[in-house]
Amino acid sequence: MNNFKKTEDSSLPGHWHNSRMVEGCLFLLIILIEAGIFIYLILERRMVGGHDGFQYFTIQYSFLNNVVNYGEIPQWTPFMTQGTFAAIGYVPFNGILQNILFLFGGLLKNINILPLFYAGIFFDELLLLTGVWLLGRRFFASPFTVFFVSLSIMGSCIWVLQPWWNFHIYYAIPLILYFIHTFLDSGKWRYYFLAGNLLFIQCLGNLPYILPVTTLVIFLYFIFYFAFNFNDALQKIKSIQFGWSFIFITLLIILIFIALYTVMDVGDQFVNFSQRNPDGTSTLDLFLAYGGKFNWLSWLEIFLRFSPCLDYTLYMGIMSVPFILMGLIFNLNRQNIHFHLTVIILLLFSMGTCVSVFFYHSWPMMKFFRHLMLVSPIIKVFLCFLAGFGFDALFFKKTRWKEKPLITKDALFLMSMLMLGLLFFSLILSDYIQLGTHFIRSVRPEKLSFFRTSFNENILNDVLQYTSFFALIFFTLFIVMIFVNRKKYFLPLAISLLILHFADIYGFKFSEIRFKTVSLNERLYQITKFQSMPYSTRRDVSFWENNPRAEL
Numbered sequence: 001m002n003n004f005k006k007t008e009d010s011s012l013p014g015h016w017h018n019s020r021m022v023e024g025c026l027f028l029l030i031i032l033i034e035a036g037i038f039i040y041l042i043l044e045r046r047m048v049g050g051h052d053g054f055q056y057f058t059i060q061y062s063f064l065n066n067v068v069n070y071g072e073i074p075q076w077t078p079f080m081t082q083g084t085f086a087a088i089g090y091v092p093f094n095g096i097l098q099n100i101l102f103l104f105g106g107l108l109k110n111i112n113i114l115p116l117f118y119a120g121i122f123f124d125e126l127l128l129l130t131g132v133w134l135l136g137r138r139f140f141a142s143p144f145t146v147f148f149v150s151l152s153i154m155g156s157c158i159w160v161l162q163p164w165w166n167f168h169i170y171y172a173i174p175l176i177l178y179f180i181h182t183f184l185d186s187g188k189w190r191y192y193f194l195a196g197n198l199l200f201i202q203c204l205g206n207l208p209y210i211l212p213v214t215t216l217v218i219f220l221y222f223i224f225y226f227a228f229n230f231n232d233a234l235q236k237i238k239s240i241q242f243g244w245s246f247i248f249i250t251l252l253i254i255l256i257f258i259a260l261y262t263v264m265d266v267g268d269q270f271v272n273f274s275q276r277n278p279d280g281t282s283t284l285d286l287f288l289a290y291g292g293k294f295n296w297l298s299w300l301e302i303f304l305r306f307s308p309c310l311d312y313t314l315y316m317g318i319m320s321v322p323f324i325l326m327g328l329i330f331n332l333n334r335q336n337i338h339f340h341l342t343v344i345i346l347l348l349f350s351m352g353t354c355v356s357v358f359f360y361h362s363w364p365m366m367k368f369f370r371h372l373m374l375v376s377p378i379i380k381v382f383l384c385f386l387a388g389f390g391f392d393a394l395f396f397k398k399t400r401w402k403e404k405p406l407i408t409k410d411a412l413f414l415m416s417m418l419m420l421g422l423l424f425f426s427l428i429l430s431d432y433i434q435l436g437t438h439f440i441r442s443v444r445p446e447k448l449s450f451f452r453t454s455f456n457e458n459i460l461n462d463v464l465q466y467t468s469f470f471a472l473i474f475f476t477l478f479i480v481m482i483f484v485n486r487k488k489y490f491l492p493l494a495i496s497l498l499i500l501h502f503a504d505i506y507g508f509k510f511s512e513i514r515f516k517t518v519s520l521n522e523r524l525y526q527i528t529k530f531q532s533m534p535y536s537t538r539r540d541v542s543f544w545e546n547n548p549r550a551e552l
Contacts, residue, residue, distance in 0.1 A: 017491065023143035027133055030150050033506065034125055037513065038118045045114065045525050046517035047552075051161040051310055053516075059093040060120075061113050061528070067105035068530040090263050092164070094204045095120040096127070112529045121159060124171055124205070129154055131175025132381075138181060139336055140388055141396035144494050148501060149388035153381055155505030156316040158307070160516040165311045165374040169210050170381050172202035177221060184236045189245040196253035200260060208264045212365040217378055220345050224338035281367040287360050291371035294350040298376075302383075303422055305467040305508055306460070312377050313512065316384055317505040318422065318470050319497070322415035322478075323390030324383060329411055330393035339389075343382045350375045395494045409482050416478035423471035430464040433457045470504045524552050 040046075048054050063086070066074040074086045097120035101108065108116070132153050136146035159167035176198045183191035202214055226233045275286055282290065299314060302321060307313040332340065348355040350372050360366050394408075429435060437460060477500070481493060520528070527549055544550045 017144065018142055023146075026143050026147040027129075027150075030129060030147070030154060031126070033502075034122065034129070034154060037510065038122045041118050041513070041517065042115045045520045046513075047114065047520055047528070048160050049516045049518050052165075053159070053161045053163055056093055056163045057117055059089045060095065060098055060117060063089065063093070064098060064101060064105070064108070064113065064116070065530045065533065067102050068108045068111075069532050071105065073102060087263060091204060091260070092207050095124065096201065096204065097123045099204075108530055110529065112525065114525075114528055121163070124168070125154065125157065127175060127201075128157065128167075128171040131172065131178055134178040135174045135181075136385070136388065138178070139385070141392050144498065145388050145392045145396065148391045148498060149384050151498070151502055151505055152316045152320055152384040152387060155502075155509045156313060156380060156384070158313045158509060158512045158516075160513055162311045163205070164207055164210070165371070166313060166377050168202075168206045169213070169374070170378045172198045173214065173217060173378070174381070176202070176218060180218070180222065184233065184240075187236070187240040189249055192246075193249045193253065196249070197256070200253070200256050203260055209365075209368040209370075212363060212369050213375060213378070216349075216359060216363055216366070217342070217346070220342045221338060224341045228334040228337050282370040284357065284360055287367065287370045288352045288356060288372065291373050294347075294352075294373045294376060298373075303467075304426070304463075305470070305504075306463045307512065311374055314376060314380055315505075315508055316380055316387070317501050317508075318419070318467070318474060319501050319504070320384065320387040322418055322474075323387040323394070325418075326390030326393050326411055326415065327386050327388075328390075329407070330397065331389040336389055339382055339385050343379055343386065346375055346379045346382070350379065391494075395490050412478050412482045416475050416482070419471045419475035419478060423468055423475060426464045426467040426471060430461055430468065433461055466507070470500070473500055520552075527552050 048057050062077065063073060066072065077084050077086045077089070097116075101116060129150060132150050133146055136149050137143075140146050140149070157167055176195050179191045179195035179198065183189075183195065199214065199218075203211055275290070276282055301307060301309075301314040302316060303318070305315055305318065307315055328340075345355060349359060350356075352372055356372060394412075437457065477493075477497060484493070
């Protein structure tokens with residue numbers, strides 16, 4: 001795979017900033033940043049604060065604790081709906097690392113699950129980061145742009161309360177797209193197998209009905225890619241040698257999905273509940289309305305540095321929106337237009353339009369899905385890539401600076417005015433906090449409202465002050481960039497912007513994680529250790545009586 005040549009050449013002679021060493025250091029830096037967050041969670045003994053994240057944690061504990069103490073994966077969950085098949089949790093509550101730990105259960109006695117639980121999430125984040133980085137290398141001119149996009153995606157990945165919709169729904173998609181691209185480029189069937197295997201892994205730790213959305217996203221991405229790169233894609237397809245490798249790998253992929261379907265079918269209570277048809281499908285009205293529909297107002301969250309919803313976060317850094325606009329102005333071409341079109345279709349799909357109705361009837365298994373609004377985190381990932389095209393256009397496309405210097409300055413002025421407008425808007429909401437609270441309540445979808453404490457005036461005021469601070473900083477930076485020689489000082493400017501973007505997006509992530517986790521004292525921490533759990537022959541009517549886990 002060639003390094004960073006898919007867009008125009010960058011402006012620095014020698015291109016040392018495109019070296020393998022720089023790329024490796026930037027990639028390692030993000031890993032260390034993410035590792036630091038998990039080390040903080042482990043050392044502070046912080047546990048997920050509720051909602052689906054707590055359910056995900058408790059089921060993983062139940063499964064792994066049974067393996068550690070009794071040597072087998074449980075087949076029965078006694079206290080869920082007064083007893084049910086444990087197979088209901090084999091797929092959605094699973095994890096890649098957890099599957100490995102099942103093989104070594106006997107070695108985990110007297111160990112607390114919290115470090116293992118966070119290690120599993122960290123492993124999943126590495127899968128996402130690897131996919132984002134490799135896919136970015138195909139389309140961006142510099143590792144600094146890939147670093148910017150990776151910061152945006154990883155920093156906005158707030159999985160604590162919602163590991164499914166706000167993380168696992170998209171965590172393998174970038175790497176799947178990369179492997180399909182690489183398969184088409186090289187014709188090597190191992191990449192075809194890796195893409196199919198990753199699609200299977202995408203289903204692990206996920207709800208069963210996310211699969212049709214995943215396949216739809218992959219289809220839209222490549223159908224638009226083929227449409228605008230038809231001749232090149234056709235030549236690559238013609239050069240692929242079909243034979244026994246194709247037959248064998250295709251059969252192998254089909255077999256692993258048959259195994260997945262078998263497990264899902266055993267635990268089909270996950271699908272057959274809450275207003276569904278007897279076969280697990282949803283009616284069209286339920287499909288369009290159950291999880292709520294997105295509207296344009298909901299996307300104002302990406303400006304506010306505040307997420308009022310339980311199941312997703314859309315904030316990806318204050319800088320992202322200006323750079324999306326910059327990419328549309330300067331870096332829209334047939335090599336990357338498929339990103340834009342995929343975003344547009346997914347936006348229309350999430351809003352319950354005729355596009356949603358079309359895919360409900362036409363796309364395989366889509367009738368099992370019914371959370372249109374919660375497709376938004378996938379859209380956010382693609383928007384981060386669009387912001388990357390703007391970052392590339394500003395810092396690493398020298399022809400734009402020579403051919404259209406006035407338009408470039410106009411674009412920078414527009415970006416600075418956008419930041420200035422955001423500054424005044426956040427200051428007004430901060431000064432009139434009741435107006436700010438009312439505005440936030442109007443933005444959030446009614447069915448996905450957050451805890452009441454989110455609308456505490458002190459919390460909201462602090463958030464808006466941070467928004468004002470970063471808006472002022474970026475406004476100043478864009479004004480400076482209008483008057484300086486960007487060709488001469490482009491690298492210091494790019495690094496300064498990346499540092500500020502890191503402070504913005506990871507400040508947001510760290511505050512969200514602290515807000516949505518709770519630190520355990522020694523007594524409660526001991527409860528999360530692996531330990532025998534004999535079946536209770538008598539249960540109290542009250543959950544709180546004679547239950548040492550109640551407080552936890």
